[in-house]
Amino acid sequence: MQFDPFVIPFNIGLYFILIYAVVRCVLWFRDLSRADKLRLQRGFFGRPFAKSLKEIFMESLIHRKILKSNFRLGYMHMSLAFGWFLLILFGTIEADIFGTRHLNPPYKAIFFKFFNPEHGRNGIEAFYAFIMDFLLAFILSGLLLAVIKRFSSRVVGMKKTTRLKTLDKVALTSLWLIFPSRLLAESFTSAAYDTGSFLTGSLGSVFASFLPVNELAYPFWWLYSISLGTFFILLPLTRYMHIPTELFLIFARNSGIRTGDHYGAFTEIQTYSCSSCGICIDTCQLNLSTGITDIQSAYLLKGIRNNEDVKDIANNCLMCGRCDQNCPVGIELTPIRMIMRREPETKSGDNGFFEKYFPSHVKIPVPKTNGSLVYGWLPAVKTTKAEVLYFAGCMTHLTPAIKKSMIKILDAAGVNYNFMDEEGGVCCGRPLMLAGKYKQARELINYNSKIIKQSGANILVTSCPICYKVFRESYYLNIDVYHHSQFINSLINEDVLRLRFLRKKITYHSPCELGRRSGVYAEPKEVLKHVGRLQLTRHEDENAYCCGGSLGNMHISYAQKKKIASDAAKDLTRNNPDILATACPLCKKTFSPVTETPVADIAEIVAEAIILSHPDKKNYSKVISLKEPVDISE
């Protein structure tokens, strides 16, 4: 058996990390809820497993999502991940075919050149050596980009790169040393035996002309082995833990496990799957407009991993969800942030060096809803029966034009509706949730639920996307919840609402809570297409901006909010629309003062375009005369 002492550091590192990864996965599996365990078990024998293999190949190795959005950055990640994978794969095959015997220990493949220096002189061997050299060159090109990125992130098309802690830097250095030391070690050995292909061979002969290659080769094989060993040993303490964790995450996600609203094993898996690539920093509007660069999701997850107090990071965020959309790993960043905003049960603290391998984490339970009432003073519920319930929401009461327009539309369509908060109702509860106060929010939710139940309505229409999201997801009611843009769209489709064409250029701004957070993109645009010429911008659907007025962020100042709003408005009105349309009263309120283009809600635009109500009302029986004269001259 071929053996040399220099393989020992590599062997220690490799077996350590393999055992560690398995133990960690078993621990995570143990901590999953019973339902999630069943999901995983079912997924293992079903389609999710095959799907995960495909996703692991496409995302973890090829990095398809990053390649699509930013080629240079994608190439950097791909060359390191996919290149290294191929190098190991081809190395193992090489050792098996050309080595002295079959089924070799892993170190044989990694240090093949040392044990078989004569390999690669002619024929198929030379061709194989060429492939190996090519793969090494592929990785080294990516490594070069990575080194440049550390000093100037613009080169790979990124505005900012993640700041690292000391241990990360040590691991990064050992990772960076792996491939150059392999190159030098192989080159020296090749030169000594006069073998090697285009890279190691030619580099070796250059070195041989002025260096004692025979003596130099051995120390570099040691360096290669030590840097591999160090990297493996430090991996669990650093962001490189994402390499083994991501595989588990992809499988768990494909099996149907989601974050939900409690901190558990799956949240922890996601936390460790973050590679701190910094794409979330690059898309964050707090970074783009106000230059705040220490609160993005990469730092939040890093803080959770290191068991730091992340309350300030968690709270300083617009909760727009742009990072969720762009995260190449697909981590549910905003739900994790929502959890981190709640009161933790245990205090965070610094883990010792050895504790870091099996760290303890802050426990954040789902708050109990019993106990004394905070809003016990709310009056008893009184409401009238109706088919449709209209809930304007707090913000809509501050933009009365939207409220009036909705009343006009509902009247014109002859809808039998009840205005739930005509006199100013109770808040929907979402702002409290965004502030991490789930218990209080649940109280308001219960109060509003009572009103909705008593009214006997089957449809709830709301004008505010913030309310829409919470009505749909956190009110456990047997009722169809519509945002007004969806409701208007259904009225148009049922032919109970007739509109004229306004001949205006309209740009639509998709509100975060309605778009990214609730997935409603199509209906508002459908409605706008009925009444005007919809102009598309570069910020459609998932790429939409946040207006900056978000209730999610309590930390930033008025001036910073205004800066975000004006930057977004400037970009949205680039092709000079007549109207900047939105579907959220808060967006309207935020955009109005910062742009000269008139800002209007969809309801206002539709109300302006209404022509006579349809004579034979199919579903909506109440006959109404229009309160305002309507101009039908056009």
Added chain:
Amino acid sequence: MSNFGFTLLKARRIDYDANDRSIADFIHDNEPSFRWCIECGCCSATCTSGNYIGFSLRELQILLKRGENEEVKEKIFNCMLCGKCILVCPRGVNTRNVIALAQEAFKNKKQHAV
């Protein structure tokens, strides 16, 4: 106190020496816009909670700044954090954060006292 020959009604007296301004200071340290308030009362006029009971941020922040925390202690938790007051504030005070910080300060104080 020197006797000037006339008296001050006790209810009208603000005793800054005896009052506890620590909570107001805590809020100000974390949210500097707290001091921009001109006490116009827009926040109270638009308030969702104020629609039902006499919840007034204008009143509460005056009391906090005077250090008369006893009256604020219970009332501050009546807020629903809906954020209408931020939108109407002519001075750009981050009112939601002011209330959240005040609630946090009162909670911490209660915990330390026990």
